[in-house]
Amino acid sequence: xxxxxxxxxxxxxxxxxxxxxxxxxxxxxxxxxxxxxxxxxxxxxxxxxxxxxxxxxxxxxxxxxxxxxxxxxxxxxxxxxx
Amino acid sequence: xxxxxxxxxxxxxxxxxxxxxxxxxxxxxxxxxxxxxxxxxxxxxxxxxxxxxxxxxxxxxxxxxxxxxxxxxxxxxxxxxxxxxxxxxxxxxxxxxxxxxxxxxxxxxxxxxxxxxxxxxxxxxxxxxxxxxxxxxxxxxxxxxxxxxxxxxxxxxxxxxxxxxxxxxxxxxxxxxxxxxxxxxxxxxxxxxxxxxxxxxxxxxxxxxxxxxxxxxxxxxxxxxxxxxxxxxxxxxxxxxxxxxxxxxxxxxxxxxxxxxxxxxxxxxxxxxxxxxxxxxxxxxxxxxxxxxxxxxxxxxxxxxxxxxxxxxxxxxxxxxxxxx
Numbered sequence: 135x136x137x138x139x140x141x142x143x144x145x146x147x148x149x150x151x152x153x154x155x156x157x158x159x160x161x162x163x164x165x166x167x168x169x170x171x172x173x174x175x176x177x178x179x180x181x182x183x184x185x186x187x188x189x190x191x192x193x194x195x196x197x198x199x200x201x202x203x204x205x206x207x208x209x210x211x212x213x214x215x216x
Numbered sequence: 217x218x219x220x221x222x223x224x225x226x227x228x229x230x231x232x233x234x235x236x237x238x239x240x241x242x243x244x245x246x247x248x249x250x251x252x253x254x255x256x257x258x259x260x261x262x263x264x265x266x267x268x269x270x271x272x273x274x275x276x277x278x279x280x281x282x283x284x285x286x287x288x289x290x291x292x293x294x295x296x297x298x299x300x301x302x303x304x305x306x307x308x309x310x311x312x313x314x315x316x317x318x319x320x321x322x323x324x325x326x327x328x329x330x331x332x333x334x335x336x337x338x339x340x341x342x343x344x345x346x347x348x349x350x351x352x353x354x355x356x357x358x359x360x361x362x363x364x365x366x367x368x369x370x371x372x373x374x375x376x377x378x379x380x381x382x383x384x385x386x387x388x389x390x391x392x393x394x395x396x397x398x399x400x401x402x403x404x405x406x407x408x409x410x411x412x413x414x415x416x417x418x419x420x421x422x423x424x425x426x427x428x429x430x431x432x433x434x435x436x437x438x439x440x441x442x443x444x445x446x447x448x449x450x451x452x453x454x455x456x457x458x459x460x461x462x463x464x465x466x467x468x469x470x471x472x473x474x475x476x477x478x479x480x481x482x483x484x485x486x487x488x489x490x491x492x493x494x495x496x497x498x499x500x501x502x503x504x505x506x507x508x509x510x511x512x513x514x515x516x517x518x519x520x521x522x523x524x525x526x527x528x529x530x531x532x533x534x535x536x537x538x539x540x541x
Contacts, residue, residue, distance in 0.1 A: 141466045145468040148468060149472075152534070153482070155483055155529055155533040159483035159485075159529060163445075163486025163487035164489050166523035167409075167491050167493040170522070171496065173519060174498040174516055174519065177508060177511055177512055178502070184515065187515070191519060202525065202529060205526075206532075209529075213536060
């Protein structure tokens with residue numbers, strides 16, 4: 135079975151897309167979980183500020199989500215554009 | 217290059233798969249049980265009068281943590297002592313995948329189950345009257361921790377006992393390897409995360425036995441959400457094992473399937489651990505401030521949903537790799 139150059143490039147793009155999204159999901163998953171953990175801890179200490187804390191948590195999580203979205207974008211680029 | 221027949225390659229794969237299954241499979245339980253023993257020692261030094269009960273709780277907790285490794289031992293034994301039919305080169309990949317799935321899948325559950333057992337030992341030293349309730353709570357929590365390892369075991373058994381030799385060698389070899397990796401790697405995060413939640417609930421029951429009911433309930437809810445990424449891994453593994461793929465000579469389709477398995481497997485680790493942190497903290501604070509249970513549970517679910525998003529991206533990319541490209 136002869137492997138052509140184009141074929142090999144496609145194979146690498148597919149594998150790269152999978153690795154990009156897979157590895158890229160680790161950090162945001164753990165980081166956002168920690169942000170939410172601290173938010174819950176703070177609500178436990180001071181339930182009156184639950185609204186403010188939830189809002190702050192969501193903004194923080196949105197920022198830490200960004201690298202996950204970069205991974206998604208790169209994966210989609212590898213799959214459909216390159 | 218030396219040429220070997222199918223039979224030789226299948227033996228090579230069976231022995232390597234068996235080694236990988238037991239090697240990886242030994243990591244988690246050993247760490248988890250060591251942690252439990254360390255906590256038990258510290259608990260006995262705090263309250264030597266409870267030494268008998270703490271010792272018993274330690275052994276029961278360690279026995280549960282051990283089960284993930286025993287699954288790996290069973291799979292390794294099957295791989296070592298079965299005579300696999302030498303019909304197709306696909307079997308080589310199937311056997312490796314089955315070993316990898318169970319080996320990797322045992323890591324998270326083994327470590328995770330050690331956490332609640334350790335917390336239960338500490339709790340008995342602190343609150344001897346709650347021993348019974350603590351043991352029950354530990355058993356429920358650790359049992360849920362084992363589910364990701366059971367998902368990996370199911371995948372491993374399906375790989376071992378399904379006849380894949382009628383399928384086209386390429387791309388089936390990559391599909392089964394991807395399935396093993398998706399289920400095995402996907403179990404790591406959920407096993408660990410589930411353990412963190414159960415740890416906090418044992419700690420909470422000891423701190424404030426009156427809150428045992430909400431603490432156990434929210435623990436189960438938090439663990440259920442934590443398990444979802446392992447379920448995505450199992451789902452992708454099932455699709456990869458049971459979908460019929462068209463035969464191909466090109467290298468791209470097999471790499472897409474292997475990529476899908478890796479993507480879902482690795483992508484499930486982070487959200488599993490992160491959601492575990494969230495639920496751990498929630499359960500811990502419900503025990504301290506039970507009036508805030510409703511607020512805490514709501515924020516926990518919102519936080520976990522956001523942490524889940526990257527796991528869902530991984531699922532999407534994996535399904536695109538399988539069904540679209």
